[in-house]
Amino acid sequence: MAKSMKIHTSSFVILFLFILLVHSDTIAAEKDTNKLCQKRSKTWSGYCGDSKHCDQQCRDWEGAVHGACHRQGVGRACFCYFNC
Numbered sequence: 001m002a003k004s005m006k007i008h009t010s011s012f013v014i015l016f017l018f019i020l021l022v023h024s025d026t027i028a029a030e031k032d033t034n035k036l037c038q039k040r041s042k043t044w045s046g047y048c049g050d051s052k053h054c055d056q057q058c059r060d061w062e063g064a065v066h067g068a069c070h071r072q073g074v075g076r077a078c079f080c081y082f083n084c
Contacts (some may be wrong), residue, residue: 039040039084044078054078 043061048069058067058080067080
């Protein structure tokens with residue numbers, strides 16, 4: 001009886017570790033697909049003072065996920081974020 005219980009416990013532990021390993025690989029794959037790449041907007045010109053306008057233009061004109069104004073050099077530029 002003790003030997004049978006030991007086999008069941010070992011089987012459960014192995015199964016649990018296998019499920020944990022598969023689940024962690026799935027989470028890692030999801031994190032890679034959600035990665036965003038930043039590129040300076042190709043359609044924005046001039047000073048970027050309002051991130052809402054930059055965001056709208058990046059989404060509508062460039063097909064980006066979103067956009068935002070960021071400091072570049074002495075000014076501010078519109079940057080678009082795309083799925084990598």
